[in-house]
Amino acid sequence: MDPRERDVRNRMDQHELYTDAGPGLEHLTEERLRGKDLADDFNATRARDEDGRQRILHELFGSMGENVWVEPPLRVAYGNHVHLGHTVYANFNLTLVDDVDIYIGDRVMFAPNVTITTTGHPVHPELRRDGSQFSAPVHIENDVWIGSGAIILPGITIGAGSIVGAGSIVTANVPAGVVVAGSPARIIRKIQDADKQFAYRAPRDLQ
Structure with missing residues (x-):
């Protein structure tokens, strides 16, 4: 590994400022291009080509469990820093800026445009x-549901079972078992045993 690349990777791990292009960083550039090529291949697949899609995702992601479904299009920075558990569902237009690791647990659901x-x-x-940036891993624990258009920022952990409302911007860690929404996202309420009894509630009229 080139000494400059080693220094950049150390800076990534320590959440320090770094730049990721230039002399000595050709391997990082190639790593990004590989991920984007695979994402392009995935996005070009036919809807009926389930086997082809699964093959590409296994090659693209750092690790991936069973029963994972991703709807194209998918965008990644690298791809190989993404780790998915079992039974993950991602709807259209999932964007993963994975300069460092993104950990996604089991039974996580993503609505469109996350x-x-x-x-x-x-x-x-x-x-x-000079284009300097910083990076910090994101952790999404088991049984989380992320609503449409939500944005999860660097270093965030979303606790098990929680819901992130549509359009939310998550700027702080989310505890387990709550509903958060807004910009910035705030806790709306806890998820309770009463929520096991589902009943559709029609939207209210604005006053």
Whole structure:
């Protein structure tokens, strides 16, 4: 491994600022291109080609359990830093900015247009001029449901069984067993035993 690449990977792991392109970082560039090529191949598959889709996903992701279903299109930064458990469902337009690891547990569901990003940029413009960024892993625990258009920011953990409401921006860790929503996302309520009795509730009229 080139010394500069080793330094960049250490900076990624320590959540320090880094740039990921340039001399000595050709392997990182190739790693990203490989993931994007595989995502393009996956997005070009026919709807009936389930075997082909599964084969590509196994090649793309760092690890993947059984009974995983992803609807194209899918976007990744690398792909090989994504780790999925069993019985994961992702609807259209899942975006995974996986400069470092994204861990997704069992029985997790993603509605359309969800973004998970492990990477951001510093606040002060002088620190961004060379493209510097930072990264921190994201953990989504078992039985989580992420609503349409939600955005999960770097370093976030979403606790088991919780729900992230549609359009939410998650900027802080979410405990287990709650419903969060909003921008930034806040706890709306706890999930209770009463929720085991499902009944559809029609939307209220705005006042």
